[in-house]
Amino acid sequence: VSGVQDWKGGADPHAAHDHHAMAAAPPPGHASRAPLEYIVMRARAEHMPAPAIIQPPGAPNLFGPPNGNTWTLTTLTQNRPLVRKVSYDPETSLEVSRSGFADKHVIDRAVGYGIAWHEGQLFGLANQLVGVATVLALFTLAISGLLMWRRRKPDDALGAPPLPRDPARLKGVAAIVLLLATFLPLLAASLVLLWIVDRLILPRLPRAARWLGVARA
Template sequence: MATLSTRRWPGYVAVWRWHFYAGLLCIPFVLWLALTGAAYLFRPQVEALIDRPYAHVAGAGPHASAAAQVDAALRAVPGAVLHRYQMPDTPEQAVQVIVGVHGRETRVYVHPQTLAVLKTVGEQNRLMRVVFRLHGELLAGNVGSYVVELAASWTIVMVLSGLFLWWPRSGALAGVVYPRLHAGGRRFWRDLHGVSGFWVSAMTLLLLVSGLPWAKSWGTYLKTARTMVEGSRVRQDWTIGAGAGGTRAMEDAHAEHGGMTMDHPRQSYGPLDRMVATVKPLDLAPPVLIAPPAGKGQPWTAKSDSADRPLRTDLELDATGRIVSRKDFAQRRLVDRIVGYGVALHEGALYGWLNQLVNLLTALGLMLLAISSVVLWWRRRPDGVLGAPHGRPRPALAVGLVAVIVLLGVLLPLFGVSLVAVLLFERLVLTRLPGARRWLGLAG
């Protein structure tokens, strides 16, 4: 029974094996998410550059009414209805009107004076929207969202196990807080890997956790738990999985965002000018979106759609333009506020350019971490095998590790399910194949 003895925490080699196999799964995704995430950080600058030709189109003189601008946009997309009217930030800007036909949205740029249509583009075809979908779902819808969430969950394991391996076991700072750049060889790459991992670990965990509410599995998990606790339908201002496209997603978003995206019944948009007159003096954080009623007897809605989510405000207005209700960020439930701060942090919008810089440095650090790990593996890998650290045939049961794994399995359900599947596959299949067992470095 000595071989089945217990200990509080696993040994260095045992954690190294977890770190190695988690990295094996995660490294390609870490590189991909870091690259696409770094690109998406600069969405405000990129979209401003794309929209520059339409930023100063109006001159002196009267502007057409908002209703007339919407009618011009609708004529450009036959069969469409108004989804959202985006209030221009300056009088010189082209007006952007988002219209939809059976769930497919088109953004129409309209000259505010002449009503000429200057540009039309599908919402899902906008450059930064494509980058967003590449980052969050690999352009593969909900399947891609599951894959990204699985990789993110295992990356959390990789970071936590990496911190355990990094934890200094002596008083030296070299190789712990700063790399020994003149060491050369494997020590140089090991220092580069460990030190860069230490410096980006906290922000990496924040980014990974703050991205989970968007993921299909974890986002649904959270929403279901909230519905059970709160006892009523949960209304969130973020989408789950491939929530930006498709009729069902439009219906869900409609229920949660006060009619901002679902097809509305055909109606007169004359009251829009009264909504604009009411909302404009409020000086809400841009972009400000106004949407018509989703059905008979329902209110008009207006909201700040600022990327800095703590600045957001939601309004409901009656047909006369009178504000019926107002809900600021501070009035939302605690969970919504926590997620809102996390999403803003994730997108680099919470504290301006400094947030962008910190996120960019984290992304670059993750790329360095991934590349250095590949170099380390390649330099130490024996010929003919994968090069995983060798495990003991019957290791002591580490109670602390089991507790951590169970906790992570509860908090990250997709990780828990995948871990059980991997362990079963290893026990029932791989250990019975001597060649595969030897190549993977599994215990006999």
């Protein structure tokens, strides 16, 4: 499998102007004998998702080391599972190598699926509609939560909910929070900061503790 990760956050909007392929002239000292139109014809036969890019022999490779002595066809599609790379012989225009998403490391493939899902590119319009529905649900939750809190909070306090009476339920919530903190470093840092405020600062500020609803008897 390939060891080079492809965790980019999106394609360069200026990387291609043609929706089928963009061909560049060979740089000085790297002239090839295969006519460019043959390379373009073979590239179009691949039906790669746009933007697709043809790079001449010796050109800087967008994904790693220089291309070497081959024509290289790549795609910058945001749907990562469709990404692949094909190289052609500069003398005969015949295919000499091919690599794709399945050749990448398993971690790179998992991240690629996640990014494509997040960007709404994994399965087209349905993926985008799921994203829109998720955004609307989060927006509704934020607004409704604020309104419910404003209606129920005391006039002279923040209105924080009391601690649960069932210790077993509290342990279950703590286990879930600790599991999330293991994979989310910023959440872990926030929990440490909250613990410092709760244990070291609020005991010295009893009025603030009562207003927050965390005052201890």
